[in-house]
Amino acid sequence: MRDLLRILAPLVLWLASFSAIYGLHGLGCAQGWAQITLGPLTLFRSMMIVAWLFALLAQFALLGGTRTWPFGPQGGFARRTGMLTGWAAVVATLWTLQPVMTTTSCA
Amino acid sequence: MTALRRHRALDATWSSRPGFRGWFSTVNHSDLGRMFLATSFFFFLVGGILAMLIRAQLATADSAFAGPEIYSQIFTMHGTIMMFLFAIPTFEGLAIYLLPKMLGTRDLAFPRLTAYGYWCYAFGGTMLLVSLLLGIAPDGGWFMYPPLTGAIYSPGINTDFWLIGITFVEISAICAAVEFTVSILKYRAPGMSLDKMPIFAWYALVTSLMILTGFPPLILGSILLEVERAFGLPFFQADLGGDSLLWQHLFWLFGHPEVYIIFLPAAGVISTILPVMARTTLLGYGWIVASAVALAFLSFGLWVHHMFTTGIPHMGLAFFSAASTLVAVPTGVQVFAWIGTLWKGRPELHLPMLHLLGFFFTFVIGGLTGVMVAVVPFDWQAHDTAFITAHLHYVLFGGFVFPILAGIYYWLPLFTGRTRFFKLGEMAFVLIFLGFHGTFLAMHWVGLMGQRRRIDTYDVETGWSTINLISSVSSFIMAIGLAMVLVDIILHVYVALRGRRDPWKSGTLEWAMMAPPPAYNFASLPRVTSRAPLPDISGLANRLARGEGYLGNRPAVRRETLAVDISSGQPDYLVVYPGNTALPIVFAAVTGLFFLSLLIKFYWLTPLAVLGMMVLALVWVWRLGAREDSGLQEIGHGDRVPMAGETSRSPGWWGSAFLLVANGTFFGSLLFGYAFLWTVAPGWPPSQWLEPSVAETIAVIGGALVAVGAMRIAARHNRRGGRGLSSTVIALMGTLAVAAAIATMLYRMPSAGSHAYAATLFVLGSYVLFHAILCALMQANLFARIVAGYTSPHRRAEFAIVALWADYLAVIAAIGVAAAQIPGMLA
Numbered sequence: 001m002r003d004l005l006r007i008l009a010p011l012v013l014w015l016a017s018f019s020a021i022y023g024l025h026g027l028g029c030a031q032g033w034a035q036i037t038l039g040p041l042t043l044f045r046s047m048m049i050v051a052w053l054f055a056l057l058a059q060f061a062l063l064g065g066t067r068t069w070p071f072g073p074q075g076g077f078a079r080r081t082g083m084l085t086g087w088a089a090v091v092a093t094l095w096t097l098q099p100v101m102t103t104t105s106c107a
Numbered sequence: 108m109t110a111l112r113r114h115r116a117l118d119a120t121w122s123s124r125p126g127f128r129g130w131f132s133t134v135n136h137s138d139l140g141r142m143f144l145a146t147s148f149f150f151f152l153v154g155g156i157l158a159m160l161i162r163a164q165l166a167t168a169d170s171a172f173a174g175p176e177i178y179s180q181i182f183t184m185h186g187t188i189m190m191f192l193f194a195i196p197t198f199e200g201l202a203i204y205l206l207p208k209m210l211g212t213r214d215l216a217f218p219r220l221t222a223y224g225y226w227c228y229a230f231g232g233t234m235l236l237v238s239l240l241l242g243i244a245p246d247g248g249w250f251m252y253p254p255l256t257g258a259i260y261s262p263g264i265n266t267d268f269w270l271i272g273i274t275f276v277e278i279s280a281i282c283a284a285v286e287f288t289v290s291i292l293k294y295r296a297p298g299m300s301l302d303k304m305p306i307f308a309w310y311a312l313v314t315s316l317m318i319l320t321g322f323p324p325l326i327l328g329s330i331l332l333e334v335e336r337a338f339g340l341p342f343f344q345a346d347l348g349g350d351s352l353l354w355q356h357l358f359w360l361f362g363h364p365e366v367y368i369i370f371l372p373a374a375g376v377i378s379t380i381l382p383v384m385a386r387t388t389l390l391g392y393g394w395i396v397a398s399a400v401a402l403a404f405l406s407f408g409l410w411v412h413h414m415f416t417t418g419i420p421h422m423g424l425a426f427f428s429a430a431s432t433l434v435a436v437p438t439g440v441q442v443f444a445w446i447g448t449l450w451k452g453r454p455e456l457h458l459p460m461l462h463l464l465g466f467f468f469t470f471v472i473g474g475l476t477g478v479m480v481a482v483v484p485f486d487w488q489a490h491d492t493a494f495i496t497a498h499l500h501y502v503l504f505g506g507f508v509f510p511i512l513a514g515i516y517y518w519l520p521l522f523t524g525r526t527r528f529f530k531l532g533e534m535a536f537v538l539i540f541l542g543f544h545g546t547f548l549a550m551h552w553v554g555l556m557g558q559r560r561r562i563d564t565y566d567v568e569t570g571w572s573t574i575n576l577i578s579s580v581s582s583f584i585m586a587i588g589l590a591m592v593l594v595d596i597i598l599h600v601y602v603a604l605r606g607r608r609d610p611w612k613s614g615t616l617e618w619a620m621m622a623p624p625p626a627y628n629f630a631s632l633p634r635v636t637s638r639a640p641l642p643d644i645s646g647l648a649n650r651l652a653r654g655e656g657y658l659g660n661r662p663a664v665r666r667e668t669l670a671v672d673i674s675s676g677q678p679d680y681l682v683v684y685p686g687n688t689a690l691p692i693v694f695a696a697v698t699g700l701f702f703l704s705l706l707i708k709f710y711w712l713t714p715l716a717v718l719g720m721m722v723l724a725l726v727w728v729w730r731l732g733a734r735e736d737s738g739l740q741e742i743g744h745g746d747r748v749p750m751a752g753e754t755s756r757s758p759g760w761w762g763s764a765f766l767l768v769a770n771g772t773f774f775g776s777l778l779f780g781y782a783f784l785w786t787v788a789p790g791w792p793p794s795q796w797l798e799p800s801v802a803e804t805i806a807v808i809g810g811a812l813v814a815v816g817a818m819r820i821a822a823r824h825n826r827r828g829g830r831g832l833s834s835t836v837i838a839l840m841g842t843l844a845v846a847a848a849i850a851t852m853l854y855r856m857p858s859a860g861s862h863a864y865a866a867t868l869f870v871l872g873s874y875v876l877f878h879a880i881l882c883a884l885m886q887a888n889l890f891a892r893i894v895a896g897y898t899s900p901h902r903r904a905e906f907a908i909v910a911l912w913a914d915y916l917a918v919i920a921a922i923g924v925a926a927a928q929i930p931g932m933l934a
Contacts, residue, residue: 003301003674004292007397011404018408018426023782025423030786048422077302077393078674084397088437092401095433096408099425106420 003078010062010082010089014096017055021097024051029106048100055097059090110652113630116663121213121626123687132687134218135626139225140204141522146229147196152593153236154188157181159586162546166579168567178563179246180265184239186249187269190365191276192232194507195318198372199224199283201514202311204522206287208617209305211296211635213628213668216289216758218684219691219727224282226695231275234702238268245269248561250358251332253343253351258336267706270333275702277322281769284318287311289761293670293679296616297657297746298635300676305615305638306389309396310375313403314368319765320407321364323773327780328357331870337708340859340866342780348863350788352417353780359410360776367406369503371399373510374441377463380517381445383613384460385452388639391444398437398444405434415486424483431481438474442467457611458532462513465540469505473498476551494554497547504543512539512592517611519599524622526606531595538588545581549574608648614639619648631659632669634744635676657743669742670751670758681740682751682758685730694723725888731759732892736901749901757904763911774919777874781867781926793864795857796931803848807875807924810844811917814882817841818913822906830893831906838913839886845920846879852927868927875916875923882916885909 024047028034033044041049063086066079108116123133133139160181164172173181203221207214215221238244245265247256256266291312295304331342332354341347343354382389389395411419411427445467454460476498480486489495516532519525553574558565565571609618619641620628631654637643644650654660657678661667666684671677697719704712732752739747751757785791817838821831849872859869889909892898898905 001292001673007400011401015404015407018430022411022423022426023779025420025426026783026786029420077300081393081397081400084394085400088397088401092405092408092430092433096426096430099422099429103422103425104420105422 006066006078006082007085009066010059010086011092013058013062014055014089014092017051017058017093018096021048021051021055021100024048034105042105044105045100052093052097052100055093056090059086059093062086063090108654110630110649110654113654113659113663114625114652117627117630118625120663121666123626129687131692132689134222134685134687134691136203136207136214136218136221137624137626137628139221140200140202143196143200143203143225143228146225146232147193147200148593150188150192150196150232153239154185154193155586155589157185157188158582161185162579162582164563165565165575167576168565168569168572170564173563175563176246177242179248179561180239180242180244182561183245183248183269184235187235187245187273189503190249190369191273192228192235194369194503195280195365196228197507197511198311198314198369199228199280201376201511202287202372203283205518205617206290206308206311207294208521208620208624208628209307209615210291210294211299211616211619211629211633211640212290212294213632214294214666214684215286216294217286217762219688220282220286220762222691223695224279224286226692227282227698228276228279230695230699231272231279231702234272234275234699234706235268238265238272243268250362251354252358253332253335253354256332257343257351258339264706267333267336270329270336271702271706274326274329274333275699277326278698280318280322281766284315284322284769285762285765287315288319288765289758291315292673293758293761294668294682295671295676296633296635296640297669297671297678297744298633298676299671301674302393303635303638303676306378306392306395307372307375307615310371310378310399313399314371314375316768317364317368317371317403317406319769320772321361321368323361323769324357324776325361327773327776328354328361331357331780333705334870335866337705338860340869341863342784342866344863345789347861348784348788348790348793349866350784350863352414352787353783355414355417356410356783357776357780359413360407363409363413364403364406366499366502367402370506371403373466373507373514374399376510376514376517377445377466378441379615380459380513381463382448382452383517383611384457384463385449385454387448387452388614389444390447390451391440392638395441395444398440401437402434402441405430405437409434412481412486415483416490428481428483432478435474435478442471457516458527458536459513459517461533461536462509462516465536466505466509466513468540469501469509469543471505473501473503473505477502489554491560492554493550493558493560496560497550497554500543500547500550504547512536515592515596518617519596520606520610521617521622521624523600523603524605525599525603526610527599528603529595529598531591531598535588535591535595538591539585540588542581542583542585542588546578546585549578549581553578609641612642614641614643616640619651621652627666629656630654631656631743633657657746660741660743669748678742678746678748680748680751680754680757681742690723690727694720694727697723721884725884728888729892732897732905733902734896736899738901752904753901754904755907757908759904759908760911763908767911767915770915774874774922777867777871778922778926781871784863784867788863790862791864792934793857793862795861795865796934797852797856797865797868797927799928799931800852800855803852804924804928806844806848807852807920810841810848811913811920813841814838814845814886814913815841815910815917818886818906818910822903822910825893825898825903825906826900828900830898832890832893835886835890835893838909839883839890842879842883842886842913842916845916846876846883849876849879849920849923852924871923871926875920878912878916878919882909882912885912 028044036043038046123129334340341349343349343351408430412431630652670679701716737750817834821834824831853872857865859866
């Protein structure tokens with residue numbers, strides 16, 4: 001089961017962070033965070049960027065963690081496939097959440 | 108024992124009853140796989156006839172062929188049948204039939220569940236067909252958007268048929284998904300580690316996990332909409348704090364992964380057949396597995412791309428647009444791996460290969476138009492036009508029907524033991540291919556000219572007449588081609604000559620048996636050392652028939668197979684299956700009675716049906732297990748393993764674990780709905796909150812913790828030689844405390860019909876209460892089983908299963924009570 005978890009975990013994390021950030025987007029828009037300025041950015045964009053960076057950090061931590069606890073190497077196949085899904089999740093986190101930097105907030 | 112004697116002995120133990128009585132009591136996967144496939148293709152025929160009616164209607168301008176009411180029923184039922192009654196059940200049927208054979212085992216994990224799933228599908232599908240025959244079929248489109256489908260705008264029974272019938276059918280999909288997941292992970296030939304699994308099994312595993320997490324949002328949505336229609340709880344009514352967009356979220360949380368749930372098994376078929384047709388091995392096995400997993404997960408991040416025109420802010424749109432473009436990458440990796448496989452092999456143009464080429468050509472076009480509609484500005488132009496209809500048919504027909512036709516022709520010799528004689532199939536392929544592209548290429552064009560989907564008629568001045576006529580004529584050509592496939596298969600089944608085993612010289616284990624396969628699949632189980640055991644182990648089929656594999660030395664008096672360690676594939680324990688029984692069909696009939704009572708609003712019948720289901724469920728589980736310890740069992744090759752019931756991680760535990768994955772997704776979707784309405788829906792906050800109660804909160808959390816702790820103590824007592832009776836009773840008391848506290852909370856709540864807040868809270872509380880009652884029943888049953896002598900320090904599996912459900916109850920009770928009580932405290 002650990003082998004299977006190692007393969008699935010990075011993309012589970014991506015899905016969780018993607019959904020959470022989309023939820024945060026809904027919450028932020030509903031609460032009017034886009035109207036509150038925080039230095040050069042709005043509170044809304046600051047929160048979204050921080051959340052995105054956390055998601056990326058978590059992905060890299062998991063990628064590193066797949067070599068050690070709790071997903072330590074058992075079978076070569078699971079390790080290799082886990083690395084592939086790990087990098088896929090990193091790319092997915094970068095690409096699908098990059099709109100936090102580039103698009104309008106709640107319009 | 109000779110191979111023939113062994114065959115006769117095993118056949119007597121494993122075969123279903125003779126004659127048509129056998130259909131109703133069989134639990135054998137080969138029988139049920141065939142029944143699933145025959146039923147799903149019957150529905151394909153019905154859905155196809157409806158498609159012909161649609162094309163007849165649209166062939167000319169100002170058509171009077173069918174009025175708008177009937178036409179709405181026709182297109183709704185076409186989509187519904189093709190998605191829910193053909194595509195998913197075809198995957199289920201194929202996997203039920205093939206998986207145990209490919210995995211080198213004798214049956215799926217839960218044979219009675221397979222049968223129950225089939226009968227739920229057959230009864231639920233029949234319910235929908237009856238509505239069609241009576242002219243009261245669903246008519247709100249296959250995705251049933253409220254407010255159109257709410258009680259105000261669709262007051263008849265039509266929508267109820269969809270909501271209740273589809274929920275009934277989805278039980279079948281959930282059953283199959285649990286079944287496949289446990290079977291693939293635990294029921295494999297010894298030595299078949301994860302990296303030696305046939306690629307189809309990987310695809311089936313990924314698809315099953317997707318069904319477990321993709322279907323619950325739709326089941327929840329269907330329940331909420333039906334409850335709103337029947338009892339006036341306002342989940343989707345904007346004037347009472349509801350929001351119709353909640354339905355779209357819940358539906359597409361299911362609906363988009365559904366496309367990949369349909370495509371991935373077909374991709375599994377392609378990855379299996381293509382290397383055989385190319386006389387080589389699959390290129391990039393690990394890359395394909397990773398791509399399938401990535402595709403599955405990414406598909407859950409696309410649901411909003413069906414909602415680009417609903418006024419969602421740009422950033423939200425951009426998230427889903429980016430995810431929609433990204434999903435093309437793992438799809439592309441698979442396509443390139445298949446092209447690479449063709450490149451390194453020596454492709455032979457047999458009939459399955461023709462259909463695979465049809466797949467490549469069609470699916471790639473569908474994928475590219477998919478990238479087009481992933482781009483928001485383009486989608487705004489094409490949304491709800493015939494372009495979208497054409498795109499989805501390129502994806503689904505190209506990505507599912509062509510590979511399935513390839514699969515049918517590839518595995519037909521296994522199903523029948525015959526060799527193809529008539530060559531109708533080649534001509535049929537040409538007609539299907541030309542007919543399909545004539546139909547749907549034209550539909551892209553007319554869609555870009557502005558023809559909306561689902562319109563029942565159009566004016567001559569639109570200039571769409573010629574294109575629609577081309578589309579309609581082509582669709583009839585395609586229909587003739589598909590009819591020829593049917594004729595070809597019937598001729599093959601009844602007339603063709605006996606063929607030899609493994610005519611394609613394949614490497615997977617389904618060919619290492621007689622054709623058609625015997626009920627027990629393998630007289631003894633192989634020891635697998637590679638992904639292609641057949642060419643690697645000389646004379647494998649004959650050696651297995653002679654009993655030289657695992658379990659070859661066991662007396663054939665019980666239906667036995669082996670479960671293995673998930674990663675390594677080493678033998679883990681011995682499983683004894685139940686025999687033929689009518690229990691699944693009876694259970695499905697009573698389940699159907701429950702749904703029927705809701706449909707026709709005979710609510711007095713509902714508690715009787717629930718009671719019937721409870722009794723049958725108890726009979727179901729009571730028949731399992733043993734009253735004596737069996738100890739370690741000799742399985743051959745010098746290995747000894749315990750019985751499944753004498754382990755902590757029995758098949759029932761694994762089945763429960765994966766069922767709880769689906770269950771947890773349902774609960775998570777409900778919480779999502781609650782949060783969504785709270786943050787987005789108009790008319791919040793509600794005028795009245797639930798008065799917070801510290802006593803209720805303590806009773807729920809305290810009771811749940813007692814239940815969890817006491818179940819662990821009971822299991823420990825049992826392992827140490829005690830019976831664990833008193834701890835089980837304490838656990839039961841804890842669970843009943845949870846139930847009582849939640850029932851009190853439900854009683855105190857504001858009227859559920861007053862606002863979406865109260866309605867959602869009512870469903871949340873009911874969900875927790877249902878699980879508390881379920882858990883209490885399990886604990887009471889465990890108590891009775893302990894008293895009856897079904898447990899011992901060795902026979903400990905049941906404690907672990909009940910403990911798992913108690914854990915789940917504790918989690919949902921804690922979250923549920925927090926979601927209910929905290930808003931009132933803050934207010």
